[in-house]
Amino acid sequence: MNTAEYPIEPDKIFCFMRIFGSPQVRRKYLLIPAMPTPNGRLHLGHMGGPFLKMDILARLYRRNGHQAEVMSASDVYESYTLMKSFRTHLPVKTVCNDFHELIVKDLSAMMVECSHYFNPLEETFRTTVDDTYRDTLEKITAAGAVVKRTEKVLYSPSADKYIVGTWLKGKCPHCHSDAGSYLCEACGMQFNPEDVLEPAAVTGETDLEEVTVDSFFLKITQPEALIAHIQKMGVPDINLEIVQRYLTHYNNEVRLTNPGKWGVKWQDDIWRGENYNVVFPYSGLLSLSRVCGGLYPGGQHPFSKDSDVITIASFGIDSTIPWFAGVLGSCLATDELKPFDYFLTNHFYRLEGSKFSTSRLHAIWAADIVNKTKASVDAVRYYLTKNNPEFEEKDFFVQDFISLNNHFLVERLNNQIEKCWHYLEPAEVQPISDSLLRALEAALETQSAYLEPPRQQLAESLTVFDSWVKRLTDKNIWKQQPYWALKSIALLAYPVMPKMSQALWTALSAAGAPSLEGFLAIEPVVKNASLPRFFEVLTYEDLLPCLPATLTQATTQSQTSSKILLDFMEPEVEAGIMEVREVNLINNDERIAPFKASRFEVYPGQQSPLDIHEVRECWFVSQGKGEVIYNGTEVVPVSSGDVLYFESNQSHQVTNTGEDQLIIFSVWWKE
Ligand SMILES: [Zn+2]
Incomplete structure (x- = not known):
């Protein structure tokens, strides 16, 4: 999608309204980045998606004299936490609590300031x-907007679980891409477990039985009203298309509950007493938003019908159905909840050409x-804003980031600031x-027009x-006006580069956070110290401590590429436990060896899965x-240097008892 489709109205750009000193209506905002x-922790893909965007908007509003609160929570009942628990052998609550704490640290490092970011298990x-x-x-x-539907799902007696959510994989019934759970990342459609093509259990159970369960769905009785509301929100066409396609295909019904035990129990399962029917995590997004609303200062609930708080949520385009059909549809159905005023969506963010992936x-x-690393939080925020997946997929390129940092932020911006400070x-x-x-x-007018919904354009x-x-x-x-040059930089930079902006503002003896209100006052500056350098020149080596092996190993391989060095295939990773890379022994469509081989790494304290097979194997x-x-x-x-041999059909398993990665090469062959 081209940014040209979102023109700023000319009168918004060229309206030379006197914004300083004229009384403003103080508006109230609640901004919710998707839970x-x-x-896992938050990576730059999450930041470049909903989080940074909401923080930038909140800072803009506050700087302009409005009240803006960013609130969100960890979506603990999303079933992917169960998979993490299964893989790490930790209780699911421990997984949720631990990663919640780490997410808080990631948000704080990126200066995404939430009034509340809560853990629902607390x-x-x-x-x-x-x-x-x-x-x-x-x-x-x-x-009267709920219907009960019976549906067929797979159940594994040996694992005692329904193969739904995180446990289910197969192909999307709509676009045939690999997909799982309830949602296709490729086409954005939500589906029911029984529609999934070639269904299988992610964790390999084969004793699958088809059973019938009851689930509850929201019935959108007035789809035209929903569509009209979405159109009024001014969202990109693609979101509207996905919603319309979904509603037509699924008869205006959106899932509210799903079979399973982990979540908020909705009603007893008729089929098995000990398995429950729980609130569908996507359906919980509205409830989590309502809990955020309850924390809004001043006692007024942003989702009550008469509220004048403007509510905005931000999420990835793959969550179109949960938010547009589920959350909005539910608000409109009850007539008791004020629907969100704006939704801001983003496309996928990639890291050097392939999707960010926690697993x-x-x-x-x-x-x-x-x-x-030496990279400043402002530099990262600036790059993510400039290179944002707001209208199409975008990439974080390490060299690109370095170049923007060195050429614009260090050479141009930082030098300009130092020159001004010198002449002050x-x-x-x-x-x-x-x-x-x-x-x-x-400039302030134009900047606000670009950042405010519905037609937010971060890069612009x-x-x-x-x-x-x-x-x-x-x-x-x-x-001649170095003081105003510096103060205006602080003011304009505040939404995107808060650290530098605040430091400049404070160095100029201005109180509080940068604001329109505090701009024109001249405070006595004490110029006894030199300003800190806000940006440092960066090299690729400087960034190595934060770069994943998927990037750094690819780099070393391409540098030393030779015919006699064999490649590895895509790694199979169990995050935090082990990684296996099979050696590519195929050359020109021909197998070059009568055996197969791999290199695997087991993390300290972790154990490889129990392995048993007909082929013989050496480690x-x-x-x-x-x-x-x-x-x-x-x-x-x-320990290193040892060689082991396993007979056919004898089980073997290794635990890393050391403090470093345990790395083992394996070859296996059939007699
Ligand atoms: Zn699909």
């Missing part, structure tokens, strides 16, 4: 959250790039010149800042130490 699943929230989940469903039921560890974690004579500061003030007002908004920095290279400004321990259990009885300590 992330606490099955004692103070648990009852409220569970009650709200039930209350939302009760409201929809009372409105493959193909990710840069938010706190790592800020805390483990605190005793001689005069009121801002009329022409500079006029120009600044126009930076053109305002960039041209402002360019304007300041005029020596009539930096030599060559290349690094680390461990304990092999052979045939269920024999325990053999091993």
